[in-house]
Amino acid sequence: MSEDPFEIYLVATPGLEAPLAAEARDLGWQATVQPGGVTIRGGWTDVWRANLMLRGATRVLARIGSFRAMHLAQLDKRARRFPWAHVLRPDLPVKVEATCRASRIYHAGAAAQRIERAIAEELGAPIAADAAMVVKARIEDDLVTISLDTTGRSLHKRGHKQAVAKAPMRETMAAMFLREMGFDGSQPVLDPMCGSGTFVIEAAEIAAGLAPGRSRGFAFESLAGFDPQAWDALRGSILPRPPATCFTGSDRDAGAVRMSGQNAQRAGVADWTRFDCCPIAEMQRPGGPPGLVIVNPPYGARVGNKGPLFGLHAAMGEAFRSRLAGWRIGIVTSEAGLAKATGLPLMPPGPIVAHGGLKVRLWQTGTLPG
The missing domain is CATH 3.30.2130.30 (VC0802-like)
Structure with a gap:
C-alpha cells in the first residue's frame, strides 16, 4: 500500500x-x-x-x-x-x-x-x-x-461491552462529552445513574491510556497490501498506564450495577472502577479530591410522563449541592426545563447533539461552592 x-x-x-x-x-x-x-x-x-x-x-x-x-x-x-x-x-x-x-x-x-x-x-x-x-x-x-x-462495525462498538442498559449512551458520545467537560484523565469521575457504565468505563480507559479499538477488528485488515506485522507493531506500541484515581458509578437498579461491573472487567479497567447500588438520594461523595460528575438521567422521550422527572432532577441537584462541593457537574438531556429543575448554577448549554433520534445537549456547572 x-x-x-x-x-x-x-x-x-x-x-x-x-x-x-x-x-x-x-x-x-x-x-x-x-x-x-x-x-x-x-x-x-x-x-x-x-x-x-x-x-x-x-x-x-x-x-x-x-x-x-x-x-x-x-x-x-x-x-x-x-x-x-x-x-x-x-x-x-x-x-x-x-x-x-x-x-x-x-x-x-x-x-x-x-x-x-x-x-x-x-x-x-x-x-x-x-x-x-x-x-x-x-x-x-x-x-x-x-x-x-476502513472501519466496518461502528467505532462505538469497542469490542468489550456485551451488556447494555436501556437507552444507552454510545461510547463515542460519552468520550466527547467528557472531553467537553475538560476531562484529561487526572480527575475522578462519578456517574450516579450509570446504566451500563459507559461514562465511568470511558473515563477509566482514557486515564489508563488504553486504545479504544484494542479489542476489535477493522475492515482495513481485508484490504489489498495490508501489512499485519506492521499493524501488530502499532498496536503493541500503545502502552497503558495505571490511573492515579478511581472512577465511580452508581445506580438504583442492581442489574445495571452488575452489568457495569462485568463491562468494566471485560474492558480491563475493573481495578480502577467501582459501582454501587443506591438511589441518587443516598449517593455518597467519593473519597479523594473533587472531580467531575457526568450523568445521562431519564428525560421525557425515554420514559413518557415527564411530571415525576422534575422532582427527580430537583432531588439530584440538591444531592449534588449538599455533598459535592468543589466538583463540576455535567448533565446530558434533551429537556432544558429538566436541566434547570436541578437548581444548579448552569452555564449556557453545549451544541445540539443527535442521540438516537433525539436532540440532546450537555449542560455544565462551574465548580460548586462549599
Missing part, C-alpha cells in the same frame, strides 16, 4: 465535530471541521491509527480518488479505469453505496450499480449486499469522490 498522503474523513456524531477535531489534533493531525465530521491527511498508517486511537469518531473513510462524470456512461468508463486493485482484493465481496447532490447524475442506485459492475468485471471481486467491504461514492457537482469505509 502506498503511503502517499490522501484525505481521511472522520465521521462524527452530529454536534460533536469540534471535540473530535480537538482529539485528532491532540494525536498529532491537522484537523479541519466539516459538517458531520473532520478531515485529516495521511497515509494508510494514519488510517490504522485513527481507527485504533480515536475515541470520538464513528468511522474512518479513506478518500482514495476522484474523477468527473457528467452521465452514467462516463461514470461507467471512468470507474473501469479506477485502480481498484491497489486497494481491493479480488477474492473478497464488495458493495457500493452512492449519494448524488447537485449533479447531472442524480440516480444514486444506478450510479452504485455502474460502479459495482466496473469493480466486478475489471477486478473480479464479487458483489454482495451484505459485504463487509464498502466502497462509498459521493457525486457532488459532477465530481465523483471514491472512499473506502
Whole structure:
C-alpha cells in the first residue's frame, strides 16, 4: 500500500465535530471541521491509527480518488479505469453505496450499480449486499469522490461491552462529552445513574491510556497490501498506564450495577472502577479530591410522563449541592426545563447533539461552592 498522503474523513456524531477535531489534533493531525465530521491527511498508517486511537469518531473513510462524470456512461468508463486493485482484493465481496447532490447524475442506485459492475468485471471481486467491504461514492457537482469505509462495525462498538442498559449512551458520545467537560484523565469521575457504565468505563480507559479499538477488528485488515506485522507493531506500541484515581458509578437498579461491573472487567479497567447500588438520594461523595460528575438521567422521550422527572432532577441537584462541593457537574438531556429543575448554577448549554433520534445537549456547572 502506498503511503502517499490522501484525505481521511472522520465521521462524527452530529454536534460533536469540534471535540473530535480537538482529539485528532491532540494525536498529532491537522484537523479541519466539516459538517458531520473532520478531515485529516495521511497515509494508510494514519488510517490504522485513527481507527485504533480515536475515541470520538464513528468511522474512518479513506478518500482514495476522484474523477468527473457528467452521465452514467462516463461514470461507467471512468470507474473501469479506477485502480481498484491497489486497494481491493479480488477474492473478497464488495458493495457500493452512492449519494448524488447537485449533479447531472442524480440516480444514486444506478450510479452504485455502474460502479459495482466496473469493480466486478475489471477486478473480479464479487458483489454482495451484505459485504463487509464498502466502497462509498459521493457525486457532488459532477465530481465523483471514491472512499473506502476502513472501519466496518461502528467505532462505538469497542469490542468489550456485551451488556447494555436501556437507552444507552454510545461510547463515542460519552468520550466527547467528557472531553467537553475538560476531562484529561487526572480527575475522578462519578456517574450516579450509570446504566451500563459507559461514562465511568470511558473515563477509566482514557486515564489508563488504553486504545479504544484494542479489542476489535477493522475492515482495513481485508484490504489489498495490508501489512499485519506492521499493524501488530502499532498496536503493541500503545502502552497503558495505571490511573492515579478511581472512577465511580452508581445506580438504583442492581442489574445495571452488575452489568457495569462485568463491562468494566471485560474492558480491563475493573481495578480502577467501582459501582454501587443506591438511589441518587443516598449517593455518597467519593473519597479523594473533587472531580467531575457526568450523568445521562431519564428525560421525557425515554420514559413518557415527564411530571415525576422534575422532582427527580430537583432531588439530584440538591444531592449534588449538599455533598459535592468543589466538583463540576455535567448533565446530558434533551429537556432544558429538566436541566434547570436541578437548581444548579448552569452555564449556557453545549451544541445540539443527535442521540438516537433525539436532540440532546450537555449542560455544565462551574465548580460548586462549599
